[in-house]
Amino acid sequence: MIGIQVDGKPLLRAYSMASAPYEDFLEFFSIKVADGPLTSRLQRIKIGDAIYVGRKATGTLLTDNLLPGRRLYLLSTGTGFAPFSSLIKDLEVYERYDQVVLMHGCRHVADLGFSQSVVNGVLESEHLGDLAASKLKYYPVVSREPFDNIGRVTDMIENGVAGTDLKISPLNVAEDRVMICGNPNMIVDLKHILSQREFVEGSSAKPGHFVIEKAFVER
Ligand SMILES: Cc1cc2nc3c(=O)[nH]c(=O)nc-3n(C[C@H](O)[C@H](O)[C@H](O)COP(=O)(O)OP(=O)(O)OC[C@H]3O[C@@H](n4cnc5c(N)ncnc54)[C@H](O)[C@@H]3O)c2cc1C
Numbered sequence: 106m107i108g109i110q111v112d113g114k115p116l117l118r119a120y121s122m123a124s125a126p127y128e129d130f131l132e133f134f135s136i137k138v139a140d141g142p143l144t145s146r147l148q149r150i151k152i153g154d155a156i157y158v159g160r161k162a163t164g165t166l167l168t169d170n171l172l173p174g175r176r177l178y179l180l181s182t183g184t185g186f187a188p189f190s191s192l193i194k195d196l197e198v199y200e201r202y203d204q205v206v207l208m209h210g211c212r213h214v215a216d217l218g219f220s221q222s223v224v225n226g227v228l229e230s231e232h233l234g235d236l237a238a239s240k241l242k243y244y245p246v247v248s249r250e251p252f253d254n255i256g257r258v259t260d261m262i263e264n265g266v267a268g269t270d271l272k273i274s275p276l277n278v279a280e281d282r283v284m285i286c287g288n289p290n291m292i293v294d295l296k297h298i299l300s301q302r303e304f305v306e307g308s309s310a311k312p313g314h315f316v317i318e319k320a321f322v323e324r
Pocket residue numbers: 118119120121122133134135136138140141142143144145183184187188318319320321322323324
């Protein structure tokens with residue numbers, strides 16, 4: 106949870122940490138909702154202003170919640186990329202999987218700026234660059250303007266286009282494990298696609314073939 110003080114009281118919202126566990130700062134990737142109670146204010150904070158950061162972190166997007174597999178898919182839309190920004194900077198992820206497929210869907214090309222810069226940073230990093238170059242496959246998708254990959258993450262998975270473009274076998278339960286974070290509708294659609302392919306949802310109580318986290322809730 107992060108937030109600010111409004112009228113003498115904390116105004117807090119759930120956020121994913123975009124920074125890696127070893128980084129000496131916390132990074133967040135935020136939407137700006139024009140009339141959103143928190144983000145209409147948060148977008149105006151200045152250097153030196155104080156914000157609240159909760160002490161306790163929770164969440165399901167952990168490799169321990171997944172059964173062993175060969176390939177890890179990280180499927181996101183919008184700010185749902187935030188937790189994957191942290192994961193693709195984590196050495197352990199590359200040690201566990203032969204391939205890491207990061208898909209990020211946005212409406213406009215400009216919305217991909219953060220994921221593109223994080224991926225570039227990982228590929229250029231001294232301690233992860235070579236490993237990531239051999240394992241990380243970044244597949245950005247744009248739905249509302251011309252781009253190399255036009256459409257929706259769900260369609261690209263369902264019709265196998267992403268697999269064909271990346272020259273990997275179609276999504277299958279024998280090899281693939283999946284983490285999903287994003288728009289609630291995308292989550293519903295992907296859960297349906299995965300359950301048709303016999304993927305079972307995992308949790309900290311019982312690891313499975315996929316795990317999900319909402320990037321926001323509809324109020
Ligand atoms: C588990 C979890 C993790 C989250 N992680 C992040 C994160 O890393 N980055 C982030 O920006 N937000 C994240 N959110 C959403 C965040 O908690 C707030 O909703 C967001 O900061 C807006 O707050 P607000 O008070 O300005 O507006 P709110 O009143 O909270 O939201 C107003 C409306 O804006 C829309 N909305 C809110 N957040 C988003 C979003 N991220 N993307 C698209 N539409 C949205 C929804 O329709 C919502 O009903 C997360 C939410 C959950 C439940």
